[in-house]
Amino acid sequence: MALFLTAVVLALAVIPLVYVFDAQFYKETRVGLSEERSLDAVKAVYASAEYLGYLANALILAALVTALSLLVGVVLALLVARTDLSHKSLWDTMITLPLYLSPFTGLMAWITLGSEKTGFINHILRKILGVFIENPKPLVNIWSYGGVVFIMFLFFCPFVYLFTVGSLRSMNTSLEEAARMSGATAITGLRKITLPMCLPAILASGLLVFVLSVEMYTVPGIIGATVGFTTLPWKIFEDSTAIPVHRAHAAAGGCLLLFVTIAGVWLQNRLTQVSSRFVTVGGKGFQGRPIALGKYSWLAVGIILLYVLLADILPFGALLIASFMRFSASMITPDLFTTKHYVAFFTTQNMMAALWNTIFLAVLTGIICVLLGFVISLMDLRRPSLVTKSIAFLSILPVAVPGLVYGLGLLWTYLQTPLYGTIWILLLAHVAKMLPYGVIVSRSGLLQLHPELEESARMCGATPTRAIASIAAPLVKPTLIAILFFVMLNSIKELSASILLYSSNSHILSVLTWHYMDNGDYQYAAAIGIIQTAIMIGIVLITRMLFRARLEAAFGQ
């Protein structure tokens, strides 16, 4: 097994990343790399104030987004999982709904909503406030630094929520109960018992949000130019795509981000090193009483509703409206209405092929990442050795490199093989980019599972495989289903590596959405975004029926 996993990790992570690492040591031509070796790019990226400034911008932005996402995500999770709030199932669904939208599509929705002069929100408010005040000032301006943080937070917060709520629900609450019985207030119990026990899940989600924020180039890039700040991923995007191309600079920038993430993973491992501290699913379980909100229940509902309004109702509504518009406008009038984008989608030859390719990739990527992620984490935690630890560590590296740069590594690795030009190279890219989630999340789930359960089975005569199949796997089944949901959703949204690897017979929806946005056809892109969301919901519903599990309930268990 270790040999097989080593081969997988080599093929998916190590070889492509070695190509990327190597690429930074070449001299550049106007359109690519020359044969000549050079340290110019390395010096320019690692030691120039310009690039280090871009890195600092990306880190500060990611820190702000992560902090906000952690704050709101954990509060929302506590409200839903630990209080007597009603309609929990509804809140679960609504809080996780932004996962069904890519941040870039969300950005387009928020441009429609929050542009200073023509955004729907300012337009409506101007009409209302105009009755009382002369020339009211716009309330929101998405073309600002705050706008970037806000949009990224809205779409990353559900990750924190999912990880934390799942962990809270599966947690043995006897310690919390004991604290309460010893006179601790509900808040003290949460602060001193509950939250520390959820730390692996919270840290895992924080790391995930940080990594996703650091590598994101679309939202900070598009708004950033207007505000006057540049992040490293956007610079990497420019270096990779604009003439003159700076492929060596892009590779060096990608490696710089990789080092940042490695530091983050190392930090997370240090913080959760003593895994037994977090074991909460032992041989016995106990679910205590929820905290009574009493007169504050309206406040809790208000907080959740505000998030739901900003993250779901407004952007999905704007996107839906945009998908039926002929062009962008601040006022919705009947003459703007058209169904042509949807008609075109279902009648254009590339589109239906793209639809099926997208579904095919999502399902297959999901299954592969669940299986590989579980096995890699299990071996890392239950059979710790240099080899298993190295496999676990190397398998999560591709998530740390911007997809554009990682995609280049994959392209160079597989260009000479029959996989190139087929959908299989996209599958490799998707598995490589999503496998880290499989490893991180299943690790988080396994950390909460005491080995004593498997040891008991072994003592009763079960083989190691039988003990895992009969004890560990069923107990972490909700976590595995959560990974399946999560990977499928993200596979459908994956763009940055796919855009380098797709071919004329392997179109996928995310790439087509990008092309329509790149063409300036935002309304058609909005229609594809809506269809993409519908597919995601469809896949989640089918998976839910098959496994009798819910995404919101499954995560982080």
Add this chain to the structure above:
Amino acid sequence: MTSRTAAVLSLLALLAAPPVAAQQASSYTSDEAKLYEAAKAEGTVVWYVGGPLDGMNAIAAEFQKVYPGIKVETLRLVGVAQYQRFLDETNAKKYLVDVLQSTDYPSMVSLVDLGHIAQWKLPTFDKIPERYRIKDYAYAQYTSTNAIVYNVNKVTPEEVKLLESGWEAVLDPRFKGRFSVSSMKCGVCYAPVHMFMDPKFKDRFGPEFLRKVVAQQPAVYAEVLVTLDRVVAGEQDFTMWGWESAAAIKQMEGAPIRWIFPKPTPDFGNSWQGISKYSTHPNAARLFLNWTMSEKGALAMERIYGGYSTLQGIPDVRVYAQEKWYAQPKEIYPVDWERWGNNYHKDMDEWAAIIKRGRN
């Protein structure tokens, strides 16, 4: 070695080997009927496009109507991304593309110089002006003409007249904070900078003019098409970084925009098309290129996409060009490709620096 391994390796070797068509000398018939027969036998043509996917797919569909039995598969790769992908594939002997359509002229020149583009003299060769051809290898499908694109609800007719008089009009105090520019690096984005930085205009434009433009506090967008979209929505009154074919698509949809061509107007051949020397569907590729650069193909492109064909002597069927408000550019500024290739990086960096300094 097992027989199974041997079979797999043989298959891999077969797949990696250059196709027969790629090794053949180029001797193709110019007789359309014979070419069509040969193309039908090939069945497919793979077209790497740089233009908007929607428009290019519509053009491909039009070709398929005229020549049933040949499927056009499009793959959108813009500018240098297409060049790199093609070179990577060619170096790996992966011959996936038949016809290239590049939005980056220097890239197409480089491919011709490197010997990757097949020589093919179009039947309409003589109707294409020399500046829209790269010898008899590649041909510009349409022209890109920079323009000031404005929202008709935001800019008065008097202001339109003022802007028409020349680019300097944007410096009028009345336009402060009302328009947009782009910091993006792309062909149509560089064309105005290229003209403003032309040494022959150093007294009229030059970096000083660009500094004054930035002092007018324009909105700066990273994506050039966002500048257009924001004008369509009414967020900005006009954009200095517009161009006709992009604006035309929105205008034909009914967007409240029009455009004018201040004097002088940058104009250059765009969407350079050539046949890969290693095309695995060489007859279909030739038939397709012949058609896109024929009168019928050019008219279809003008009607569907709104671009202005480089083919001379054909009627102008662009819908918007028949409307009363529309006026052709009065003073064309043909780009200097040599200076374009040499100065692109330097000029765009200077433009970015001017924007940055203007903000501080």
